[in-house]
Amino acid sequence: MRDVAVVGFAQRQMTDYDGSPQCAELLVPLLAECYEQTGWTKKDIGFWCSGSSDYLAGRAFSFVSAIDAIGVLPPVNESHVEMDAAWALYEAWLKIQTGEVDTALVYGFGKSSAGVLRRTLALQLDPYTMTPLWPDTVSIAALQARLGIDAGLWDERAMAEVVDRSLTDAEKNEYAVRAGGSSVEDLLARPMFADPLRKHDCAPVTDGAAAIVLAAGDRAREVRDRPAWITGLGHVSDGLHLGTRDLTQSESAERAAASVGGLDGVEIAEVHAPFSHQEVILRGALGLADDVRINPSGGPLAGNPMFTGGAIRIGEAARRVWDGTADKVAGHATSGPALQQNLVCVMEAK
């Protein structure tokens, strides 16, 4: 295996992006930030990979327009996944492992506000027995939340504690779409949206984009004193049918963590939990010790641009290695209904 590190990260998160869903204009300054961080130009990038979705944009091949932002003439080595950019990062990491390239720039974008997000996401369900009912993402998460409450695995107070901590931490995040802790009592006094979920239990609809730079060996060392070396990267998916999964657990998150040898020694974890109770599930499934600091950025409850939210978790975690806050961190990304698919990326200073 080649030593590959995260060496660059830039993001934008906003409630409403006043621009086209192709987001080329939004991506240009993010890529410029990546060049500034690395001291590179586009000629130094060996591979480009993006994550986005046509359903979110409401137009076919929406990623093709976005690639104007990277400068594609003469043609560049480029790929795309219809998933969160965290999975694009996985593809880029594999590409570097092949030895074909030494560097990669990964980006994701999504204008979640263009349509009705919780409805659009019903299209990722089983198309025969579920999508025709248009079960929205918030409803599905609420069914999951209640199963855990009824089983005594968490309660509304535990969910509110996740929200309060996230929104308090988000006060220090300039990109947070929602920030400002109040108190658990105050949160619990607010009305239900999708019983037992209140609006603050659900990640806000967020537009945005993010970019991450990966580099192998000496190319990484030329950028940073403390590159965030990827020492484990795995992803696992559960089956399509909600009914055959134990929704109070996340088997795929557990297996993804096991596939990287577990998360022992991780000091900070950025966990992609778009609903408050899912952080509780993931803490257990990922085997995070009690003293692991979760989502110091404020996490997805403070801002969750679609197809970017998972990649941002990896970028936020990597930053903690660069600045010396931690020696070992984890970034986690999820995709699909009720934590169906999970990706874990462990990064270390060394």
Next chain:
Amino acid sequence: MSRTLQAPVTVAFDYTRSVGPVLGRFLTGLREGRFVGARTSDGRVVVPPPEFDPLTHRATADFVDLPDTGTVTSWTWVSEPVAGQPFDRPFAFALVTLDGADAPILHAVDAAGPEEMSTGMRVRARWAEERAGVITDFVFEPDGSSEVSRLGTGAPRTSTTEEGDAVSGIITPVSLDYVYAASPEESAFFRGLSEGRILGQRCPKCQKVYVPPRPACPVDGVPTEGEIELSDTGTVTTFCIVNVPFQGQKIKPPYVAAYVLLDGADIAIQHLILDIPADEVRMGLRVKAVWKPREEWGTTIENISHFAPTGDPDADYETYKQHL
């Protein structure tokens, strides 16, 4: 004023899929007003039946009929329904484990309010009077109530060869509403058109002029800058003669769709070439925009009805060959 021009857009299409023997059996059962589940290799009874066993990965073969009563194992109250859901008023989504089953099915419960819902409550399927062999052929209701169900608009349909045959396919209408925004540069272009001007943007690095303008230069990946007003005369660089009729076509074939390189631009725009027989259109033909009457103008490229020959001599190939 918003920085960008925005407009509602609906993307709609029918998903047409074949269902295979397992789901076909399940959907055929629904059309007949009964539930068909399957026994998996770990002994569980699952409905809807999975096509392949989750453990052995063998095709599902052991089918079980189930009653239409069950128990709610989880529920949520949909306070703000979205389009296409089983009800356009507040209702519950629930996981319901049918009697005799070991795994729940996700569906709607027609309850008056969240206070009528609880984990462990008993529900019964209420079948639609006319059933098509689709998942919306029923909803659940608290056991004991009895209203008549209606199928909403946009309900899926199934395809069968004849009445009574097994359901072999499903057609699910998908319709998604968006507020579509142009980029700021495209917005400037469309606003310019409403004033009878054609605006492009220049790349500060390679100096290429893009029309319609792009937010970034695809060669250099840098933001384009500076509005460039372009002439409405240009050169046909390439073209095709449309002979094929298609849905939504506005002009009777044959007609010519061409790339027109406006004077001063580095990328051609696509438009119609009229006022000349289709078989006389050629590369290098000099053309000029024919604008509709000013009172018909909006923020659209349709302000230009078409391009027509200027009568000038053809452009020299050398002047446009790098733009092909």
